Amino acid sequence: MSTREQTPVQQKVTREIRVIFQPMNRVLTVPTGTPLFAAIGMAGIAIESICGGKGTCGKCRVILTSGTCMAAPETGTSCRLTQKERDEGYYLACQVTLTGDAEFTIPVESRIDSPQILITLPVAPGEIEPAVVRYRVETAPSDGLPFASQSIRFAGYSGPRPRITDEQYHALLAAETSQAATLSTVRSPPTVLAIAPAERVSPLYGVAIDLGTTTVAGCLARLDTGAILATGSTLNRQITYGEELLTRIGYAGSPAGLATLQKAAARSINDVIETLIRTAGIRSTDILDVCIAGNTVMNHLLCGINPRYLELADAPVSRVPIQKTAQEIGLAVHPDAGVYCLPNVSRFVGGDVIGDMITAGMHTSEEVSLLVDLGTNGEIVLGTRHWTASVSCASGPAFEGAGIRAGMRAMKGAIDHVHVDPVTGEICWSTLGSAPARGICGSGIIDLAVVMVQTEALDFAGKLNFRHPRVRTGPEGAEYVLALAPVTGTGRDIMITQQDIDYLMDSKAAACGAIAVLLKRYKCSVAGIRHLYLAGAFGAYADIGNAVRFGILPRFTAATLHSIGNGSLSGAYATLVSTRYRTAAEELARHMVYIDLLVDTAFAEEYAAALYIPGKQELFPPLS
Structure with missing residues (x-):
């Protein structure tokens, strides 16, 4: 029998090709058939993408300067390039497959360059009461008992019996000098994280993280004093897979997609942690507690929970905070460090909003307040310390x-x-x-x-x-x-x-209409709002007078305006250094009313009325 007869099926050989990206002068070797968009990510280049590779946003423009590639046929929805641009060699990266050696230029409008990321230093929450505490170890006298019957206790500790490994237990009994044990009460029962000679212990550190859809920001703090030692930020690596939450939910529909987004979120947080420890001059394993404030989708993706059910209107969402260990989700800190995610409320009102509310002090205020956070998604909360109600709207991207x-x-x-x-x-x-x-x-x-x-x-x-x-x-x-x-x-x-x-009008009508639904449902007039809290970049950088003139926000004639900056990060910091704020966060989430605008009949009316500039007269009373 001939060799050809023995191998009737010929194996297809994939050829390696070289791709160059300018002006970064980044060179990459990939197999033929590799999507250009994926190759750009492999090269570590951040490029604009809103639609997650569907070809509809037109932001991921590249220029083919030499070589060959194959572009997908343009359709009515994906035709985002003019004929002039096509003649000049422009392509959408997400629509290109690499077929041979090629060189591309990433034009300036497609690059993500020096993004402005909002970090505001959190305000000290008052009494420091962290979830990770160090205790002096006391060993009970043996009184002739066998070695294994000797006991230890932590001076000043009262609570459930801590979990301690056999190795830690015997090390404490055998120690000849005074020892200190680091105890985490994040989970029940509490866990002994580390033991060390009392005279050689180092400070206890924790990290607070704002896990945003677009950006990630964090701060490093001493758990015993609350002192902030460093801050850092980066872009969320998930933006490569789409900037909108629904796009990422769709991407996470498969186990492989969910794993990709989980790793991207963890790597983004680790990027921030690397900045923090480098600035403070500490080791990553010195970090013993992590508190994260993210929206519901981000919390799911970080913790590897499939978010597909969040696409359904009025889907029930657990309001119990998600808690993991750092090792479980791949964070570069002490492997047994607890990770506390501020609790979610609904599909699109998550721990980031709870953090905003803690920062604003809505959980202690007797006066009617309105909190507005217009980021990639828009979240709005109305209420006092006795009651709160929330809505979310797709207004932020514009x-x-x-x-x-x-x-x-x-x-x-x-x-x-x-x-x-x-x-x-x-x-x-x-x-x-x-x-x-x-x-x-x-x-x-x-x-x-x-x-x-x-x-x-x-x-x-x-x-x-x-x-x-x-x-x-x-x-x-x-x-x-x-x-x-x-x-x-x-x-x-x-x-x-x-x-x-048209898109901007739709976005402003969604925001104003959502606010109007809350006001109508709870019979509040614009004059009845005493405090207006604006969170995030919208509150920090936008001209609020113009936001009212255009009709994004109603004219609250009697309200005091407060720009709380990155309230999500501040709220995460508060829960990091004080377990009392964790209790407050869980109370807020448990008792908040959520109105899903997809099924609320009043929203369609309010949205339609807001499609004019500025909007309904009762929401925009004339200035006296």
Whole structure:
């Protein structure tokens, strides 16, 4: 029998090809057939992507400068490149398969460069009462008893009998010098994490983390004093798989997808931890407790829990805080360190909102307050210490630059504020880092919308006016030109299309309509709100006056405005250094009412009324 007859099925040989990414001069060797989007991730390059590789957002532009590749056929939903761009070699990375050696340029508008991540130093919560405490060990006299019958106790400790390994127990009995035991009460029964000679013990450290959909921020604190020693932040590595929560839920539908997102979340937190320990000069194993505030989807993904059921309206969500060990989820700290996730409330109201409420002090206030956090998702809470009610809405992405053709996250070159010069009448703007304009971020988009209304380029129904000198007809219809190509950092005009305006109007109507539902349900007028708490980047960077003029927020005539910054991180820090705040967090989650707007009949009415600028008259009373 010939050799050919013995091997009738020929094995397909996958050829290795070389890919170069400029201007990073990053070289990568991958098999033929590798998706370009995956190769960019393998090369460690952060690139814009909102749709998670579906080809609909058009943000992951690359330029083929040499070599070959194969692009998927464009459809009506994925055609996000103009003919001119295609002629210049532009591709969407998520729609390209590598077929041979190639060199690509990642253009400036596609790069994630120096993002502005909000970190506000948490306020000390008062009495320090951490979940990890060190106790002096006392060994009872043997009184002639056998070695194994001798006992130990922790001076000053009262509580359930701690769990201790045989190795730790015998080491304590055999010690010739005074010993100290580090005890974690995160779980029941409490666990002895470490033992050491009393004269050589080091401080106890813990980490608080804000696990956001887009960004991750953290702080390192001494557990015995509450002192903050370092802060750090990074982008959430999950953004490669889509910026929207529903996109990530879909990606996590398979075991492999869930594992990928779990590892991405853990690696993102570890990136922050690496910054913290390097700044403070400590070892990662010195960190003995971790508190995490994240939204419901982030908590699920980090802990490896399939989030697919969260797609269902009014899906019941456990309000019991998820607790793991660091080893279970792959965090680079002491392997037995407890990981406490602030409790979730509903599908899209999670531990991050509970952290905001703790920071705002809503759990102790007698006055009616409204908390608004417009991030990638929008969460709103109304109430007092006696009652609280919450809603969530898909409004945040537009206010972070997502879903807008020229939109970008807040990073170098983003137009962050726009105004009309009162003397010349010219449209003026500023950029982050004073760099040439690459696009426009959330705060700039809100300002621009108000400027367009003021200059009559945009009417009260959100329609562009062709009679305005800055409005022209583009490939997608009407568009407003903010900056011409010669003065931009991309060499292309920066404009806002009618489609962008429609998306922005939808987002602002969702936010305002959600607030209106809460006010109506609990019979509160805008004058009845005494405190308005704004959390996150929206509250820190947006012009709140313009947010009211455009109709994102109602005009609360009697409210005191509080910008609480990264309230999620501050709330996580409070629960890190005081178990009393863990109790408060769990009480807040347990008793909060959640209204799912997908099944609430009043929302459709309020949303429709908010599709005008600014909105319903009772929500926007005239200034006296």
